[in-house]
Amino acid sequence: MAGVLNGFAVIVALVALGWVLARSGVLGHDARLVINRLVFFVATPALLFDALARTTLDAVFNGVFLVSAVSAVIIAVAYAAIARLWLRKGSADLVVGALSAGYVNSANLGIPIALYVLGDLGFVMPLLLFQVVVLQPVAIAVLERATLAGGPGGAPGGGASRGGADSGRGGARDALVQAIRNPLVVAALAGVLVAALPWTPPERLLEPVHLVGQISVPGALLVFGMSLYGVRVLEAGASPRREIALASALKLVAHPLLAFALGAGVLGMRGHELLTVVVAAALPTAQNVLVVATRYGHGTLLARDSAVLTTLGALPVLLLVSALLA
Numbered sequence: 001m002a003g004v005l006n007g008f009a010v011i012v013a014l015v016a017l018g019w020v021l022a023r024s025g026v027l028g029h030d031a032r033l034v035i036n037r038l039v040f041f042v043a044t045p046a047l048l049f050d051a052l053a054r055t056t057l058d059a060v061f062n063g064v065f066l067v068s069a070v071s072a073v074i075i076a077v078a079y080a081a082i083a084r085l086w087l088r089k090g091s092a093d094l095v096v097g098a099l100s101a102g103y104v105n106s107a108n109l110g111i112p113i114a115l116y117v118l119g120d121l122g123f124v125m126p127l128l129l130f131q132v133v134v135l136q137p138v139a140i141a142v143l144e145r146a147t148l149a150g151g152p153g154g155a156p157g158g159g160a161s162r163g164g165a166d167s168g169r170g171g172a173r174d175a176l177v178q179a180i181r182n183p184l185v186v187a188a189l190a191g192v193l194v195a196a197l198p199w200t201p202p203e204r205l206l207e208p209v210h211l212v213g214q215i216s217v218p219g220a221l222l223v224f225g226m227s228l229y230g231v232r233v234l235e236a237g238a239s240p241r242r243e244i245a246l247a248s249a250l251k252l253v254a255h256p257l258l259a260f261a262l263g264a265g266v267l268g269m270r271g272h273e274l275l276t277v278v279v280a281a282a283l284p285t286a287q288n289v290l291v292v293a294t295r296y297g298h299g300t301l302l303a304r305d306s307a308v309l310t311t312l313g314a315l316p317v318l319l320l321v322s323a324l325l326a
Contacts, residue, residue, distance in 0.1 A: 006116075008116075008117065008315065008318070008319060008322075010116050011112055011113065011116060011117075011221060012315070014112075014218055014221035014222060014225065015221050015222075015224055015225035015228070016225060017222060017225060018221060018222035018223060018224060018225020018226045018227075018228075019225040019226065019228055019229050020225075021222065021225070021226060022225070022226035022227075022228075022229035022230075023229050031226070032223055032226040032227065035219055035222060035223050035226075036223045038215065038219060039215065039216055039219040039220050039223060040183065040184070041183050042212060042215070043212055043213060043214075043215035043216035043219055044107060044111065044183075044184055044187075044213075044216040044220065045183045045184055045186065045187030046187070046209045046210075046212040046213035046215075046216070047111065047121075047213030047214075047216040047217075048121070048124075048125060048128075048184060048187045048188045048191055048213075049187040049188070049190055049191040049194075049209060049213075050191075050206055050209045050210045050213045051121045051125070051191065051213075052121075052125055052188060052190075052191025052192055052194065052195050053191050053194040053195060053200070053201055053206060054195075054200070054206070055195055056195055057192065057195055057196055061126055063263070063267045063269065063273070063277075064123045064273060064276050064277050064280070065123065065126040065127065065130070066267070067259055067262045067263045067267065067269075067277040067281075068123055068126075068127045068130075068259070068277060068280045068281065069126075069127070069130045070262060071102075071255060071258045071259045071262055071277075071281055072102040072103065072104065072130075072131070072135065072255075072281075073102065073135075074102075074258060075101050075102040075250050075251070075254060075255045075258060076098035076099065076101060076102035076103070076135075077098070078101070078250060078254070079094075079097050079098045079100075079101040079102070079246060079247060079250055080094045080095075080097070080098045082246060083097050083243060083246060086246075087242060087243060087246075089243070090146065091142060091145075091146035092142075092143055092146040092296065092298040092299070093240075093243070093298055093299050093302070095139050095142050095143050095146070095298075095299075096143075096289065096292070096293045096298055096299030096302055096303055097243050097246070097247050097299060097302055097306075098139070099135075099136075099139055099285075099286075099289040099292065099303070100244075100247040100248075100251070100285045100289050100299075100302060100303055100306035100307070100310075101246070101247040101250040101251050101255070101285075101306075102135075102250075102251075102255065103131055103135060103136075103285065103286045103288065103289050104127070104131070104251075104255075104280065104281070104283040104284070104285070104286055105283050105284050105285065105286040105287065105307075105311070106123075106124050106127045106128045106131060106280075106283065106286065107124075107128060107184060107220070107286075108220045108223070108224055108286075108287065109220075109224065109283055109284065109311070109314070110123075110124050110127070110128075110280070110283050111124055111216060111217060111220065112217045112220060112221055113279060113283070113318070115217060116217075117279065117318075117322065118272070118275070118276055118279060123276055123277070123280045125188045125191070125192070127280060128184060128185070128188060129185060129188055129189070131286070131288075132182060132184070132185050132288070133185065136288065136292065139292065140292060140296075143292070143296045143298065144296075146298075224311075228308070228311075231308055233304075233305040233308045233309060239301045239302075239305050240299075240301060240302050243299075243302050244301075244302055244305045244306050244309065247285070247302065247306045247310075248306055248309045248310050248313065251284065251285055251306070251310045252282065252284075252310055252313045252314065252317050253317075255281040255282065256278050256281045256282040256317065256321060258281065259277045259278050259280065259281035259282075260274070260277075260278050260281075262277075263277040263278065274325060275321070275322070275325040275326060278321050278325060279318060279321060279322070282314060282317045282318050282321055283314060284307060284310035284311040284313070284314040285303070285306045285307040285310045285311070286307070287307055289303040289306070289307065290303040290304050290307060
């Protein structure tokens with residue numbers, strides 16, 4: 001338990017430092033953008049490739065991945081069903097809300113927590129691949145069809161034409177192509193390929209990659225702290241508070257509980273393995289959801305405020321999970 005608390009203490013300290021840097025402006029106005037690009041395009045891909053190249057496939061695609069993927073889908077479907085019946089929302093808004101409830105921040109926060117709290121990256125890579133290569137393209141296909149069928153609101157009743165269906169398939173195909181070009185996915189796939197080979201790269205080749213990858217965790221946490229400065233959430237008359245509350249409750253409460261039930265009750269997980277699946281489920285809403293929402297002009301405030309609230313609420317939830325299961 002002491003190791004878990006120490007891990008969270010490191011994370012909180014770096015996030016707080018990022019907030020202070022943003023507030024003081026000592027690094028300039030573009031610091032967050034520059035550091036974020038360094039982390040996203042260089043450091044994190046290096047970290048993922050280095051970690052995967054040194055492991056084996058059976059250590060990656062295991063029960064932890066299964067529980068993480070299944071629980072994410074169930075939570076997303078649960079949000080869509082509840083919001084459809086209770087809030088009477090259109091398909092586009094339902095998709096954004098479903099992603100806000102089930103799509104976890106497996107990179108910016110998942111990687112630091114995996115390293116500092118769990119001690120390995122076992123759940124990050126397959127979960128990242130599942131979300132970016134499967135979950136996101138499916139959501140984009142639905143958004144494409146909903147936008148064409150219902151106009152700006154994506155509301156039902158417009159009647160999708162054959163062209164709309166083709167565009168929906170094209171949206172999923174384009175999203176899959178973009179996902180494959182994503183540097184994180186490219187690095188993870190390359191690492192999986194190396195892990196599948198009966199050959200391990202010599203240390204002198206991996207050491208530069210390893211050194212560059214060490215920038216990822218502190219850089220991501222600094223960027224995250226900077227992003228929290230000056231953010232205003234739940235603005236009166238603007239933010240869809242009921243949808244945000246529903247997505248946040250599912251993300252922070254229902255998702256970890258479901259992961260625990262699937263892991264312990266169905267697969268018989270115990271100890272560190274069970275802790276891993278519950279921690280993965282308790283991670284906050286990913287920032288990718290806001291990117292998708294902005295691209296299609298639906299649910300941007302829902303995605304943004306859900307990400308902020310679940311990020312702020314994730315720390316006490318993760319501490320509680322660690323106290324009970326560590």
